[in-house]
Amino acid sequence: MTSSRFRIRRVAVLGAGVMGAQIAAHCANANVPVILFDLAAKEGDPDATVKRALAGLKKLEPAPLATADRAAQIEVANYDRDAARLADCDLVIEAIAERMDWKHGLYAKVAPHLRSDAIFATNTSGLSINALADGCPDAMRSRFCGVHFFNPPRYMALVELIPARTTDAALLARLEDFLTTTLGKNVVRALDTPNFVANRIGVFSMLAAMQHTVRLGLGFDEVDALTGPAIGRPKSATYRTADVVGLDTLLHVVKTMTDNLQDDPWHRHYVAPAWLAALVERGALGQKTKAGVYRKDGKAIKVLDLALQDYRDAAGTIAEEVQAILAERDPAMKLAALRASGHPQAQFLWSIFRDVFHYVAVHLGDIAHNARDVDFAMRWGFSWSAGPFETWQGAGWQQVAEWLREDIAAGRAMSDAPLPAWVFERHGVHEAAGSWSASAAKLEARVVSPRQLFPERMPAEVPRATHTVWEGDEVRLWTLDDADGERVPVLSFKSRLSCVGPKVLDGIREAIARAERDFDGLVIWQPQGPFSVGANLKQIRPVLEAGDFATLDRVINDFQQASMAIKYAQVPVIAAVQNMALGGGCEFVMHSPRAVVALESYIGLVEAGVGVIPAGGGCKEFAIRAARAAETSATKDPMNFLQSVFQTIAMAQVSKSARHAQEMGLLKQDDVVVMHAGELLHVARRNAIAMAESAWRPPLPAVDIPVAGRSGIATLDMMLVNMREGGLISAHDYRVAHASATALCGGDIETGTRVNEQWLLEVERALFVDLLRTKETQARIAHMMDTGKPLRN
Incomplete structure (x- = not known):
C-alpha cells in the first residue's frame, strides 16, 4: 500500500555562498540529509568551492552548526558531476546570487534532473517569485515557490513563504509543516511584492532612521543607543545591524525597491545616502571587511563621523531627559512625550515611529495578508519586541492616527500620502477574533498548528x-x-x-x-x-x-x-x-x-563560577555514567568518560x-x-x-557502583597542577576543581571500591559545604550577586 504522506527525506541546496552554506548547516542540525551544490572549480579540486564553504562554517560566529561534526553530514557536490543526484532530493532550495538571469540559467540546467514531485524553492530576499517562476519549465511551475530564510538561518526564527500564481496550495502547506516542525521556523505567508514583508518594512525603517539621523545632526552611535533595547529592538540597533548584514547587501535590497516601486509614495526615499554608497565604493562593507559604519582598532570601537569625514571613538549615549521619557511605562504617555519634546533625540524617535506607522498603514494591503503577519515578521525577522501595528495600537490607535494626520498635513512626514480611511474607522487592528486585512477589508482569524499549545500571541489574542x-x-x-x-x-x-x-x-x-x-x-x-x-x-x-x-x-x-x-x-x-x-x-x-x-x-x-561544585546529584550521576561506560569499554577504565566531564565541570562549560x-x-x-x-x-x-x-x-537503585577513587583523583589532579603552575588558574580554582575531581571519583577511597548512590551524594554534599566555608567562595557568591559576573580570586 502506497502512503499518501509526503516526506522530505533529503534536501539539496544550490549555491554554497554564505546563506546557502548556512541553510545546509541548519538542515544538518535537524538531522536532514543535505547535499550542497556549487559550480565546479575551474582548476584543481572541482569541489573546492563547497569545501571552502564548509570549512568556513566552523569559523563563523554565532556558530551555524549545532555541533562541529555536523559539517561532515553535508554532502559535497558540483553541477557538472553530480546533477543526477538531484533526483534523490524531495526539496531543492536555490540560494545563488540575486540575479534573475543567473537564477533562470540554473533552473534550466537542473530541471531535467528533478523528480516530478520534488519541491523547488528559491531563497530570494526580494526578487519577484512570479518572474522567477516564468523562467521555470512548465512542468516545474506548480512545485515552485519562494522561501526566504533570514540571516543567520539557525538563529533567526522567520521564514517567509511566497507562492507564485502557479504554486500548488497543498505543496505549500507541506513545505510550511517541514519548515516549522523539522527546521523549527516561524513561517509568514508573504505576497509577491518587492522585498516581501520583513525586509520591505525593516529596510524602510533603516532608511527613515538614516534620513532623520542627518536631519537632526545625530551621530551613528547615538542613534544606535536610541534604537536598540531602549525601544525594544536588538542590541545591534540600526547601524550595527547594517554592518552585520553587509552594506553592499543593504544597497542591493534598497535598489530592488528603487527599481520596482516607482509609483510608491515613498519612492524618492528609496535611495542610499551618499555616505553609504561611498563606503561600499571603497570596499568598507561592514563586519565582513572589518570596517563599515563601525571599525575596530585594536580593542577600541570607532564609528564614522560625517562631520569629521573620519572615524572617532564610539560613545553614543541617550540624553537624561530622553532616558526619562523612555522609562515611562504607559506607551501612550511615552509616545506623547517624545512627540512633544524639543530634544533632537526625542524628535528622532517620534519621527521614526511616525513614519513607520504611516508606511505600514498605507501599504498593509499591498505587502501582507493582515496586520498580524506584519507584526510577526518584524518580531521574528528583525527581533523587534513588538511590531509596528501592535506598538501603535498599544499607544492608543485613534490618538496616534490623529497625530499622524497632523504631521502629514504639516509636511513633517516623509510622504504626503493620506492615511487609508479604514485607519479612522477602527480602534485597532488586532482583536480576539483576528487581525485586520486591508485587502479583504475584514478581520482574519489565526490558524495555529495543534502542536503549538502556547504560540506567540498578538496583544488582543486570548491565551x-x-x-x-x-x-x-x-x-x-x-x-x-x-x-x-x-x-x-x-x-x-x-x-x-x-x-x-x-x-x-x-x-x-x-x-x-x-x-x-x-x-x-x-x-x-x-x-x-x-x-x-x-x-x-x-x-x-x-x-x-x-x-x-x-x-x-x-x-x-x-x-x-x-x-x-x-x-x-x-x-x-x-x-x-x-x-x-x-x-x-x-x-x-x-x-x-x-x-x-x-x-x-x-x-x-x-557551579565553579561561584566557587562550589555540583551537589544536587550532578557529580553522582556522572560517576554512575562513567561506571556504566567502563563496563562496556575495552579498558574498563571510567577515566575515559570522566576526563571530559571533569573539564566540563571545572571550566563551568x-x-x-x-x-x-x-x-x-x-x-x-x-x-x-x-x-x-x-x-x-x-x-x-x-x-x-x-x-x-x-x-x-x-x-532500580544503583547499589554497586565501582568508582575511580584515589588513582582517578590523581589523574585529574595532574591536569590541574600544570594549569596552576602555569598561572592559568588560581589556588582557589585548583581547590574547587580538586573537589570536583574527588566527587566524580567517588571520594578519597581505594580505586574500584563499590559504593551506592547515597555514598556519592554524601561525598559531593560534604565537599560543597566545605567550599562554602572558605572566604574565597563566599567572596565569589557575593560578587556574583552584586555584579552578575564571576570573580576570579
Whole structure:
C-alpha cells in the first residue's frame, strides 16, 4: 500500500555562498540529509568551492552548526558531476546570487534532473517569485515557490513563504509543516511584492532612521543607543545591524525597491545616502571587511563621523531627559512625550515611529495578508519586541492616527500620502477574533498548528485556558482541557528565572506525589524564560553570611532528594527544556528519565563560577555514567568518560546547543531534541504518555557502583597542577576543581571500591559545604550577586 504522506527525506541546496552554506548547516542540525551544490572549480579540486564553504562554517560566529561534526553530514557536490543526484532530493532550495538571469540559467540546467514531485524553492530576499517562476519549465511551475530564510538561518526564527500564481496550495502547506516542525521556523505567508514583508518594512525603517539621523545632526552611535533595547529592538540597533548584514547587501535590497516601486509614495526615499554608497565604493562593507559604519582598532570601537569625514571613538549615549521619557511605562504617555519634546533625540524617535506607522498603514494591503503577519515578521525577522501595528495600537490607535494626520498635513512626514480611511474607522487592528486585512477589508482569524499549545500571541489574542491542580508559593501544577492534559499535568516554577530554593524543592516533591496518585506522568516546563538557572543565591546568601552551615547542609540534602524524586518517581517525569538549564536546573534534567529539549538550549554545570561544585546529584550521576561506560569499554577504565566531564565541570562549560549537550554527556543520547521551541510541551506530554503506555518503570537503585577513587583523583589532579603552575588558574580554582575531581571519583577511597548512590551524594554534599566555608567562595557568591559576573580570586 502506497502512503499518501509526503516526506522530505533529503534536501539539496544550490549555491554554497554564505546563506546557502548556512541553510545546509541548519538542515544538518535537524538531522536532514543535505547535499550542497556549487559550480565546479575551474582548476584543481572541482569541489573546492563547497569545501571552502564548509570549512568556513566552523569559523563563523554565532556558530551555524549545532555541533562541529555536523559539517561532515553535508554532502559535497558540483553541477557538472553530480546533477543526477538531484533526483534523490524531495526539496531543492536555490540560494545563488540575486540575479534573475543567473537564477533562470540554473533552473534550466537542473530541471531535467528533478523528480516530478520534488519541491523547488528559491531563497530570494526580494526578487519577484512570479518572474522567477516564468523562467521555470512548465512542468516545474506548480512545485515552485519562494522561501526566504533570514540571516543567520539557525538563529533567526522567520521564514517567509511566497507562492507564485502557479504554486500548488497543498505543496505549500507541506513545505510550511517541514519548515516549522523539522527546521523549527516561524513561517509568514508573504505576497509577491518587492522585498516581501520583513525586509520591505525593516529596510524602510533603516532608511527613515538614516534620513532623520542627518536631519537632526545625530551621530551613528547615538542613534544606535536610541534604537536598540531602549525601544525594544536588538542590541545591534540600526547601524550595527547594517554592518552585520553587509552594506553592499543593504544597497542591493534598497535598489530592488528603487527599481520596482516607482509609483510608491515613498519612492524618492528609496535611495542610499551618499555616505553609504561611498563606503561600499571603497570596499568598507561592514563586519565582513572589518570596517563599515563601525571599525575596530585594536580593542577600541570607532564609528564614522560625517562631520569629521573620519572615524572617532564610539560613545553614543541617550540624553537624561530622553532616558526619562523612555522609562515611562504607559506607551501612550511615552509616545506623547517624545512627540512633544524639543530634544533632537526625542524628535528622532517620534519621527521614526511616525513614519513607520504611516508606511505600514498605507501599504498593509499591498505587502501582507493582515496586520498580524506584519507584526510577526518584524518580531521574528528583525527581533523587534513588538511590531509596528501592535506598538501603535498599544499607544492608543485613534490618538496616534490623529497625530499622524497632523504631521502629514504639516509636511513633517516623509510622504504626503493620506492615511487609508479604514485607519479612522477602527480602534485597532488586532482583536480576539483576528487581525485586520486591508485587502479583504475584514478581520482574519489565526490558524495555529495543534502542536503549538502556547504560540506567540498578538496583544488582543486570548491565551489558552489552564487549570490549576495545586499551587505553592513558588510552583504551580496545572493542566489543559484536552486528552493529554487529563493524563499529564505540567509543573512550572514561579521564581525569577526559575531559580531553585526550598519552596521549589518542596513543590517538586509534592507535584511528583500528586502525579503518582492521580496521573500517568509529569512534565516540568516553564512557559517563559529559562528552564532554570539553578540555585537561588539570594536565599542562600544570608544563611551563608550567618555561618549557619547546618542549615545549608540540609538545603543541599533537600536539593539532592528532589533530584532523586525525579529519577525514581513511579510515573515518568519529563524535563521540557528551552533556553538555559544551568547548575541545579541541569541536575534536574540529568535525573529526568527523559528530557525533551529545544535545539537552542544552553545547558551546563556552572557551579565553579561561584566557587562550589555540583551537589544536587550532578557529580553522582556522572560517576554512575562513567561506571556504566567502563563496563562496556575495552579498558574498563571510567577515566575515559570522566576526563571530559571533569573539564566540563571545572571550566563551568555550557553547551552551545542541545546536540552539543548530548556530546558533553549532560543529556542522554535518547533524550529528544525538538527544533521548534513552541512544540516542546506537545512533544514532552506525548513522550510521557508513550512511556506510560509502554509500562515504563523507574530504574532500580544503583547499589554497586565501582568508582575511580584515589588513582582517578590523581589523574585529574595532574591536569590541574600544570594549569596552576602555569598561572592559568588560581589556588582557589585548583581547590574547587580538586573537589570536583574527588566527587566524580567517588571520594578519597581505594580505586574500584563499590559504593551506592547515597555514598556519592554524601561525598559531593560534604565537599560543597566545605567550599562554602572558605572566604574565597563566599567572596565569589557575593560578587556574583552584586555584579552578575564571576570573580576570579
